[in-house]
Structures are given as structure tokens and as C-alpha cells.
Amino acid sequence: MKAMLSEAPGGPETLKLTDLPDPEPKKGEIRLRVHAAGVNFPDTLMIRDLYQMKPPRPFAPGGEIAGEVDAIGEGVEGFAVGDRVLALTGHGGFVTHITIKANTAIKIPDGMPYEDAACFIFTYGTSHHALKDRAQIKAGESLLILGAAGGVGVAAIELGKAAGAKVIAAVSSEEKAAFCKELGADETIVYPRELDRDAQKALSGEIKKLAGPDGVDVVYDAVGGDYAEPAIRALAWTGRFLVVGFPAGIPKIPLNLTLLKGSQIVGVFWGASVYREPEGHAENMRELFQMYAEGKVKPRISARFPLEDAAKALEMMQDRKVLGKVVLTMG
Structure with a gap:
């Protein structure tokens, strides 16, 4: 797998594209082949150690992703290889493969492209x-x-x-x-x-x-x-x-x-509300998917970058040049 890693505090230019072994899902986890990752302002803060959450280094920024399930860990029910899902990861999303807890994944409606899904939940x-x-x-x-x-x-x-x-x-x-x-x-x-x-x-x-x-x-x-x-x-x-x-x-x-x-x-x-009020979050997501299906909401993606150009995407975000959303695509 490939990952865009933050190895020391700094700006987007400090990120390094790195080859790593594919992660294996543990009990209760699924592995995703990531197709797209949304880029958000907290990503620019996290790599500088200016955000309230400070992951241990090295870490990949990227708090929201969309992809397909390609491996399933022990004890997971309700998911199959090939399922299309989105997830909120907090960090770790600027990668080609990621393992997440199965109960944090949300299945994507059939009519929603991966890019829209990766720019939706946050x-x-x-x-x-x-x-x-x-x-x-x-x-x-x-x-x-x-x-x-x-x-x-x-x-x-x-x-x-x-x-x-x-x-x-x-x-x-x-x-x-x-x-x-x-x-x-x-x-x-x-x-x-x-x-x-x-x-x-x-x-x-x-x-x-x-x-x-x-x-x-x-x-x-x-x-x-x-x-x-x-x-x-x-x-x-x-x-x-x-x-x-x-x-x-x-x-x-x-x-x-x-x-x-x-x-x-x-x-x-x-x-915090997602974890403290899971039932309310689930209801809100149902409402948002319904509004998406009705055409009332749709992510406005103004720029797309491949994973290796993640620094350019983050620079756009920190310089406030973004109209709507920016997304990374993983090929």
C-alpha cells in the first residue's frame, strides 16, 4: 500500500509518499481499498500539531474516506467483500488501503460515486x-x-x-x-x-x-x-x-x-457528537442520504488531486482558495 505520511510537525511540503505493507484486519475490522479521500481544514492543522487530536507519528492525515471492502476480520457481520462504504477516520485516510472498525463504516447508496461519498460525511x-x-x-x-x-x-x-x-x-x-x-x-x-x-x-x-x-x-x-x-x-x-x-x-x-x-x-x-449520540448521528445520516437522493444536497468538488499531490490539495485548503470541496483520488 501507499501512504502520505507526516513524520514531523510542519506544513504540507513535509508529507512523504511511503510504501508500507498492506494492513490486515483484526477482529471486528474490515479493510478498505480506498478510492477517494476528502480534504478538510483540520488536516492542515493536524500535520502541524495544532489540532485538538494529535496522532502519534508517523501518521497519514485524512479524516474521511470512501472505498470498497476487500478483506474482512473475524466476527464481522453485515459486510461482504466488494461492499461500497464511506467512513470517518479522524486521520489515516491519505492511503490506498486502511483497516477500520466495521461498526464505523456506512454503506454508500448505489447512485453515489466514491468522490461524492468521500466529500459527504464531514x-x-x-x-x-x-x-x-x-x-x-x-x-x-x-x-x-x-x-x-x-x-x-x-x-x-x-x-x-x-x-x-x-x-x-x-x-x-x-x-x-x-x-x-x-x-x-x-x-x-x-x-x-x-x-x-x-x-x-x-x-x-x-x-x-x-x-x-x-x-x-x-x-x-x-x-x-x-x-x-x-x-x-x-x-x-x-x-x-x-x-x-x-x-x-x-x-x-x-x-x-x-x-x-x-x-x-x-x-x-x-x-464528539457522533460518538456520544450515535442514534442521532444515524438518523442524521439517513436524512442526508435522502436529501442527496432528492437532489437537495450534493458535494461541490472544485479540485481533484492524485494521492502523490496531497500537499497541493492541503496548500489550497490552508490558503483558503477552495470553492466547495477538494478530493484525493487513489487510482
Whole structure:
């Protein structure tokens, strides 16, 4: 098998394509021939030791995969060689073969290509959990998405529209704004790369202008940094601010804003919810597969790279040049 390994902390350029023996499935495990692996922002943090999970080295990044079962360990039921599955691995997915616990694999619908499957569970799982479970979004509410052109942002646009919300997509360029409009966003905001206090006030005012005088009901923040506070200032009474990610840095929020608006700051840790609330996760996946079959959601893959070019894929992700999703293909 081939694996793209992180042997020491560093950027994408430090990854090394390595030949390793094929792993053998242990009791309760299955082995997959990986066809595709999704690329996500946490991958760029994990190889630098900046993510909350720090796997022992050497390790392959890659938290979501899709492939076919090619070997089955002792005691596994419900799977056969040749089954098409996707799985959330946390790390280890930038490989041609991998063993996983059988109970973590999810069979792929017949009409779903491997590339779509490998770009599905992380972004749509996160955004569905955020909007449905954490925000309890309702039809007719307004939804502001910061970082709307990225993977989870695109998923939030589609899921927000499916829930009947008015979607405002906030992004860093006109190109990304046009992309979000194509996906169904009702309104777009182009924010500057850096915000001073005046720019923060202007951004907050623009949000209120588009959301209506009462403010925005739900903020989906996949950016953080200086963009969080102006979004919170634009919240409506009892609005919900979803904490999803911090590529622009961890913000410091004046908590008096939540008191004055009766609002909530709500953490979204989807990975933990999968293990803590397995029944809810299973229900969410059934709903997402149904929406995929109905054409309401579909991964927007803007770039594809072979495994040996994983560094280029991660560079696109860390430089915020990605529209939708990036995928690695294993040949």
C-alpha cells in the first residue's frame, strides 16, 4: 500500500509518499481499498500539531474516506467483500488501503460515486448537526454563514435552503460570492481580508441590512477571528451563534452582547457528537442520504488531486482558495 505520511510537525511540503505493507484486519475490522479521500481544514492543522487530536507519528492525515471492502476480520457481520462504504477516520485516510472498525463504516447508496461519498460525511454531517441539532433552525428564519464558500459553508447553504431559511452567504471575494449565489444563497456579503473597528461596524450594519431590522436569527461561523463579534452584534433577539471553526483565529467575545440580545453562543463539535449520540448521528445520516437522493444536497468538488499531490490539495485548503470541496483520488 501507499501512504502520505507526516513524520514531523510542519506544513504540507513535509508529507512523504511511503510504501508500507498492506494492513490486515483484526477482529471486528474490515479493510478498505480506498478510492477517494476528502480534504478538510483540520488536516492542515493536524500535520502541524495544532489540532485538538494529535496522532502519534508517523501518521497519514485524512479524516474521511470512501472505498470498497476487500478483506474482512473475524466476527464481522453485515459486510461482504466488494461492499461500497464511506467512513470517518479522524486521520489515516491519505492511503490506498486502511483497516477500520466495521461498526464505523456506512454503506454508500448505489447512485453515489466514491468522490461524492468521500466529500459527504464531514461537511454535511457537521452542518446538519449544527443547523438541526444545535440551532434548531426553523423555516422563515434568517441564516448568516461566515466562510460560506468552503466545504462546511457550502453544505450549510444547501441545508439552510432545504430547511426554508433565508440564507446570507458571507465570503472574502466576488468570485466566492458568485459561487454561493449559484448554490442558492439569497444574499451575499463580501468582507475584507482584515477588519479594523470601523470595518467591523460596517460589516455588522451590512448583515442587519440584509437580514432585516431585527437582525439575523442564526449565525454559522466557520471563520472566527475578528469576524465573530460583528456577526454577534447583528444577532436578533434570542439569536443563536454557532461556533464551528477558527481559521482566522479564536475570537474574544464581549459577553454583555449575549445578555442584551437574549442570545446563545452554541458550540458545534460534530466529531464528539457522533460518538456520544450515535442514534442521532444515524438518523442524521439517513436524512442526508435522502436529501442527496432528492437532489437537495450534493458535494461541490472544485479540485481533484492524485494521492502523490496531497500537499497541493492541503496548500489550497490552508490558503483558503477552495470553492466547495477538494478530493484525493487513489487510482
